[in-house]
Amino acid sequence: MSFTASDLAELRALLGDDGVLATDAALFTYEADALTIERFRPDVVVLPRSTDEVAAIVRWANAHGVPVTPRGAGTGLAGGATPMQGGVVLSLNRMGQIVSVDPDRMFAWVQPGLVNLQLSQQLAPLGLYFAPDPASQQVSTVGGNVATNAGGPHCLKYGVTFNHILGAVVVLADGSAVRLGGEAPDAPNDDLLGVVCGSEGTLGIVTEICVRLMPKPAAVETMLFDFPSIVDACRTVSAVIAAGIVPAAMEIMDQHTTQLIEEWLHIGLPTDAAGVLLIEIDGPAESMRGQVDAVVAHAKAHGTGSIRIAKDAAERAAIWKGRKSAFGAYGRTQKGFYIMDGVVPRTRLAEALETIVGLADRAQLASGNVFHAGDGNLHPHILFDPDDPKAQADALEISHEILRMCIRMGGAISGEHGVGIEKRPMMSEMFAEADLATMERVRRAFDPACRLNPGKILPGGGGCGEGARSAREGIPARIGAMFPREDAEGPWI
């Protein structure tokens, strides 16, 4: 299918000339999100400025029988914003304003193209912030965060995006704009916003969001511990939680990762330890001393070697820069790698890590592990030589085995990146047929003609999963294959 000049003229009439992109260069840019290995060319890219314009585009697409794929910043790692069936890519980047802020009642209405970090930066003078902080927050948008129900290091304590969304204006598949939820925490009837959040743009296009704001914590303490074994680091995490402390963040990096970061950035991470554990606590100043002492005591009881407590904001920022640069550090190896987003129950972290290392060792491949330990969200990387097809095949197989391990342990195949294109085949391993059919029923009720982001999430089998046919017919799922350049500015994990 390709669009005619008259199609484009109709779209330009709706959005103006600068709201419609159809040059080869523009279409190429929107062929994929950060999962660049899967590329599908859209027929047109539209850049609406308002809810009315989004609704007009959806109605136009309905009338012409073409699919619409919404897109935020395109930082997604699962292909969620990739237009699998061509058609319209609807970029929300020109809808990036804060509409209103109510500092007393602690909520704000924002447009979906607003960059996550800009929201918190603009709220800072009011002593408020938006808690979800995905690692991509310098670039990713609030709308994209809603679509993937994004987490981030601090969701251990504060919850994921869904927990910070009070209401939204949503353009439904028929082109009507409706409000789900609102400024009040409760609304009558079934919670439609609850299922729209995390639906990766398949149930509706969110065009305004009422976000819940939090008072900025008065105090923050960031601690770094090293351990002779990664198992001890994992056990420290469980012990802290069992003691009734919920830190703001608990992150673990293995030696492979810390060595790569340190060679590059020289920020003083311990490189001789098997694992490094970053724990951040925040809250009222009165509560800090007792919690720091307790955390340190648990780390010592589990054999920590050195203890570093950030003295000031600059040192805290340096420690976090190390954590957030893991991906770029892997890129410096000039290797390809698969990255996963599996989740296991926190108490099985140590066992999961041993399994991952064992799988990689058996195939003689290097692996790196950096993960949100507090909530069991693993981001294992399996590195391979991109010129060695066998190594790549082995790495892919290990990636699948790791996600199967997550399922066996009672976890999930995605903690925060979403299913998108990438993990559709694994959905059949995590869910029974009746579960997937139930999701499909809900999806059909929202979008009877399967016009919104078709082909995503559900693993084929007719209906809205039809676009996944290629996945069933022998094109292997390529779990997060990356061939990154040396680039600390993303992608982010």
Next chain:
Amino acid sequence: MDLSTHDLGLDAARAVDPAGYALGGRTPRHAVRPASRDEVAQVLSAAARDRLVVVPWGGGVQLARAGAPARYDVALDLRALDRVVEYEPEDLTLTAECGIPIATLAATVAARGQELPLESPHPARATLGGVLAMNASGPRRRQLGGPRDRLLGARFVLGDGTLAHTGGKVVKNVAGHAVHRMLCGSRGTLAVLVEASLKLLPAPARRRALVFALPGWALADPARWAPIPRIEPAWLTVLGREHHGLVGGVPDTAAIAVVGLEDDGAWVDRQSAIVCDALGAPALTLEDADAIALRARVTDLPQALGPVCLRFASPHVTPAALAPVADQTWMASAVFHAPSGGLWLATGTGAAEAVAVLGAHGFTLIDASPADAAAPLVPEAAAVPELRARLRAALDPHGVLDRGTWSS
């Protein structure tokens, strides 16, 4: 024609006396208490085949106020599904069958120093499934989040008997459509919840309740309340004069405000100082077990309001929001959980007027009992009821799960 337990795919031993399940004076033709989720699926599958109308029952806390269904074939009592399936304290998660009372769950996790993040009136009767399906909450609604915020995943039976599962038991999970979250507030009209996984919290080390007797002017002064939301009290409830007897030894004033502080000791002390700076000395200070007991009585209150009880939602976060309506006679019955903006009151015959007055000040009616007391609820754009209808047709294609009980 009589309906037998066998017709519903169950052994006769699962039959219970229908007299215990009357709604609005109407008794069901049959009542069953299945012992497993598969048996629940059998009942709904048989009901779909025979086009029967089923009302799922937990502890009957909310159903006590429901109206009579137009047709009422089967009461489906879920209270035999009462096992804790999995509880791993170090994961801060718990999976349980949905017929278990939330007081049982709360005691289970309290024994390990943790806190169940669900509240409901009459927790010894209110079941996990009932609390989720009714979107029930209590004074700590803002601090704990609503049921939807705590639900990680669930198993549920659709109206055609399909047993399905979405979400999971881990705290981060974006694999697939979160149908389980949509069931929060669905009142058993989309599916029957049979098992749920929850994210727990550690129990706070210290709990304190500061009770203030407020003259009308103090209630209405925004400046007095302004510092309080930023210190995030666990709860802050305003009780109308009618509830004066709930707390002994407090002067009889226009209203009582209770500020609940639940955290570590040092922060609770600091919070107390900030609250007292703003509001003056409390008439009463309750610590730990006494504070918990008062919170429990306050949590039960909305269920005791009658004969007409209205529930409102609002974006307000402090008692000052009540200033414009403080002189209304029905305010004597008010229960206002300020941090989450939830307001309950009893109105007698003046329901419609109360809805209009409060509506002008940011309060939206979200529930009423009896259901026809104060229609309509929030008007929604036409596309939303249409979408809800498509969802019901998709998940309950034969109209087995009763809707009439809750319509208003």
